[in-house]
Amino acid sequence: MPEVDLLQAVNMALTKAMETDDRVIVLGEDVGVDGGVFRATNGLIERFGAERVRDTPLSEAGITGLSVGLAAQDFRPVLEIQFMGFIYPAIDQIINHASRLRNRTRGRLTCPMVLRAPFGGGIHAPEHHSESTEAMFAHIPGLRVVIPSSPKRAYGLLLAAIENPDPVVFLEPKRIYHVQKENVEDDGKALxxxxxxVLREGSDITLITWGAMIVETLAGADQLAEDGVSAEVIDVATLTPLDTDTIFSSVEKTGRCVIVHEAARTGGFGGEIAARLAEDGLLSLLAPVKRVTGYDTVIPMPRLEHHYMPSLDRILTAAREVLEYS
Amino acid sequence: MTDHRSLHNLEIGFTGILGADGKPIGELPEFASNHKQLIALYRAMVLTRRLDEQAVALQRTGRLGTYASSLGQEAVGVGVAAAMNNNDVLLPSFREQGAQLVRGVTMVEILRYWGGDERGSCFEGPKEDFPAAIPVGSQFPHATGVALAMKLRNEARAAVVVGGDGSTSKGDFYEALNLAGVWQLPVVFVISNNQWAISVSRKKQTAAKTLAQKALAVGIAGEQVDGNDVIAVRFVVERALERARAGQGPSLIEALTYRLSDHTTADDATRYRPDEEVSARWKKEPVSRLRTYLTDLGAWTGKDEETLLNESTVQVEEAVTAYLATPLPQAGEMFDHLFESLPSDLENQRKQVEELSREKTDA
Known part of the structure; x- marks a missing residue:
């Protein structure tokens, strides 16, 4: 069983999907000969050829629309957009077509495509390379937003996204592409x-997060354990459609909840989770739900970036505030 | 010193076969010697016009939603679709009911769609054809994807995508054209240049002399055709499709026509365009042009015309009756085709809308 990091797990899943299904076409800017700017598609063109691993022109809207057409013709395009900051020209195609083709034709045409993009800050990247705008996609009906946070989940969730008969935006937390290695069995099994x-079970407080913030959140749970606090950690993984059952049953148990995300606070997906808890889980709560998020600013360039990112300290402070309510 | 290099032949071909008066001005293609085929084109244009008239009337009486008539542009839609094989794929804009009818989309489906019912895009006929694209130009990239699928499967098929003059100013148009060129995809781009993008005239849309020349920038074939001459439209689209299916690459065809109607039933074109312009354009409209030609050939009589008009009226009336008798969709159906199967997170919302709609029905 190979020990791989999250990026290698993405590559493994792409390879496995291409092996098992001829309809899988990997395309995007620099995904072929160059193996992708992060090397997520490394080796694919050598193995599967330039027909199925396609270097595209620099054309985010065009290649997203092209993927809609390919998917409607029963292919399984897996499209890479190099950075989340470059995804916005594609949104027209995602919101107007990919996410609604099935609905607007009453199931006659469908759109089984995956749009992969690395997202998030913390790697000292240039301007426009560090956004976390997952909530924009979570607001689009008919679309799944999936975010892995470990090599195993990257492998299993990407396979699931490719197998899924509907469009998936698959956002890869690039800050943790190389942070953790796991033994990932290349068995083709989707998650x-x-x-x-539930990454860690606990009884005193629920910490909810996704993507790269898993690292700080799990560290927060470790610190809390030293104080004798048992924290449950939930990786949301699929933002939409949201699995409220897991969230509610955890909060029913703990009565306290902190939501951590890197994206800006206002309109962030943490607000949706907090609202669901307020609507349907209020009586389980012993304390207000707190959010630890990026600020409502443009994500700063590297000189100030570390001030923006939710830190372990901010998570602990929020958790301790929530724990103070009796 | 600037060194000038000749990079490309900047001539744009123009094909016209019948003049505005219905007299041939160009060499007739082979299919035109078969009068039955010409009559089929004529019948389709007449039926399209009848459907458009009736649809506008339905809208005016509150029985249809906003509708985009193709009055004056029937030769583009009908000519394009007549050039296609059944297993080609059409990706239309929202003014291509003529093409859709020829492709086998039913009038009832067209009326359901414009009547505000998604079921209208669930075609019984051309199963792979795309529904009308409302966001202008967004359909062009889809056509490159459909064409790539055909190419990957080594099929002798092609995609045909239709947009208006305004759509050529959009990035999607250029991006799709460029993709089609670089990958030599089996796709034909047809621009139905009706001279007006709502209130913005063709001249205000671009400084380019023709829209067809935009093909040259991406290294693909571009040409113009008289879009009010259905014989010419069918001829050039057929030729482009043969090239596409034979692996000889994509084409851009600019069909020069004119929108004799308002943009949609929600528009009033008298606000921005002079009546004289419109009445001058009526003299070049496509239906009477072909009728004159057929009559001159002796292939069409006043009686034929009367019969056709009656038949078309009956056909449209039958479709209207069936459309008006369509049972309303159930409220919960808005959830049924979001995903292949409804995620549990949405079940409560579906239940809620169903219960509320039942209460309304009961009340």
């Missing part, structure tokens, strides 16, 4: 979509 993962 379930539309499910949160």
């Amino acid at each position: 379930p979509l539309d499910r949160c993962f």
